[in-house]
Amino acid sequence: MNNVIIYYSIATLGTTSVIIALLLSFAAKKFKVESDPRKDLLISVLPGANCGACGYPGCEQYAEAILTKDETFNLCKPGGPEVSKKIAQVLGKEVEVSSQRMVAVVLCAGGSRAKNEFIYNGIKKCSVANKFYEGQKLCKYGCLGFGDCVEVCPFDAIHINKYGVAEVDPVKCTGCGLCVKACPKNIIKLVPCNYQVHILCSSKDKGVKVRQICSVGCISCGVCVKSCPVNDIELKENLALMKYDKCNNCGICVEKCPTKCIVDVTRVIA
Secondary structure (H helix, E strand, O other), rough: OHHHHHHHHHHHHHHHHHHHHHHHHHHHHHHOOOOOOOHHHHHHOOOOOOOOOOOOOHHHHHHHHHOOOOOOHHHOOOOOHHHHHHHHHHOOOOOEEEEEEEEEEEEOHHHHHEEEEEEEOOOHHHHHHHOOOOOOEEEOOOOOOOOOHHHHHHOEEEOOOOOOOOOOOOOOOOOOOHHHHHHHOOOOEEEEEOEEEEEEEOOOHHHHHHHHHOOOOOOOOOOHHHHHHOOOEEEEOOOOEEOOOOOOOOOHHHHHOOOOOOOEHHHHHO
16 A cells, blocks of 8 residues: 555656646747847957956846947957957947057055054955054055955956055056056056056155155155156146156156156066
């Protein structure tokens, strides 16, 4: 009797499983959503970094948005103009894209060359440290050196240098902008890659104070402004600023700067 019950139960379960499988198969065919074959092509031309710089979680979501939301072609920063052109080709469209590649620059050179206001023993994250009196440095504009930008960079283009300051490798950088968003001090800027000379200071303190707290800070002396042959530097709020408009990388300002806060990155990147 028990064996009959067992066999009956097994048969019932088996029959039920087959029926469910048939129903699922029917539903899958009935309600199948045909995918756009161009989606796979778009995914294949995208770099696959899934960095999120385009505003979408990953390359697949960006490809989907291009097809369904008519999203623009040039949001892929790592891929640059070449990927934008390939996307246009997949869709059979023409698109004008800028050929200028952007790279990130950390506008600070302080680190260990800038004095501390106090010893910070908290969580080693810039975003956290900045909440405590704007960080441990006397200069409230400078890099805190805990590497939030390093953590978010998917291309290994940023590292903390020997002075404890974030530094970007312009060769590896794709200009995705994730480091710009991660920096609580807002001292990372995207600039066209053809500009090699940068003023690595963001302090708006007066020159007298800067001299006291940082050996490589801008003291707003104006020597760079006067010596620039193409008028591409200006003084604003006690700080010399590159306009990134006409600079020809001549290096005159680099040689003239008394505190050496102006550098040619091609000479300092190891």
